[in-house]
Amino acid sequence: MARLLRRRQFRELLRSRFLTVGLMVVASAVSLALGREIARRVAVQQEIDRLTKDIVQAERATKDLKQLIATVQSSTFQEGTARTRFNLQRPGENVLVIPNLNTGVKPSPPGSAGPETVDGNDQARPDERTNVRRWWQFLFSSSSSS
Numbered sequence: 001m002a003r004l005l006r007r008r009q010f011r012e013l014l015r016s017r018f019l020t021v022g023l024m025v026v027a028s029a030v031s032l033a034l035g036r037e038i039a040r041r042v043a044v045q046q047e048i049d050r051l052t053k054d055i056v057q058a059e060r061a062t063k064d065l066k067q068l069i070a071t072v073q074s075s076t077f078q079e080g081t082a083r084t085r086f087n088l089q090r091p092g093e094n095v096l097v098i099p100n101l102n103t104g105v106k107p108s109p110p111g112s113a114g115p116e117t118v119d120g121n122d123q124a125r126p127d128e129r130t131n132v133r134r135w136w137q138f139l140f141s142s143s144s145s146s
Contacts (some may be wrong), residue, residue, distance in 0.1 A: 098138070 011103070071077055082088040089095050 101134070
């Protein structure tokens with residue numbers, strides 16, 4: 001009977017080892033599946049974060065474009081564009097044109113054929129007059145000649 005008892009215990013031990021090994025295999029498979037699922041969830045969360053940032057950036061761009069549209073559609077902007085781009089003026093308004101003195105081209109005096117270069121070699125000399133002096137000459141020399 002002792003032998004019979006030992007055989008039963010031995011069978012139970014073998015069964016439990018097989019059971020243990022089987023449980024280890026099942027636990028490994030479950031762990032592997034869980035690890036894959038966690039990795040997939042992390043990737044999905046990163047994608048959600050990236051898309052959220054893209055949405056915020058797109059909303060900012062939309063807001064900026066709406067502000068730009070409102071600016072462009074304003075009468076002040078349209079009037080300024082008409083004045084600068086198309087050289088338009090309001091009725092009864094006088095326009096003062098100030099020549100650019102840094103281009104190397106003198107504005108042509110009234111009655112002349114066209115602009116003249118400052119030097120014969122098309123290079124601009126720096127104007128050594130003060131700003132007040134230039135305005136004085138511009139305003140009063142052109143009014144005395146007309």
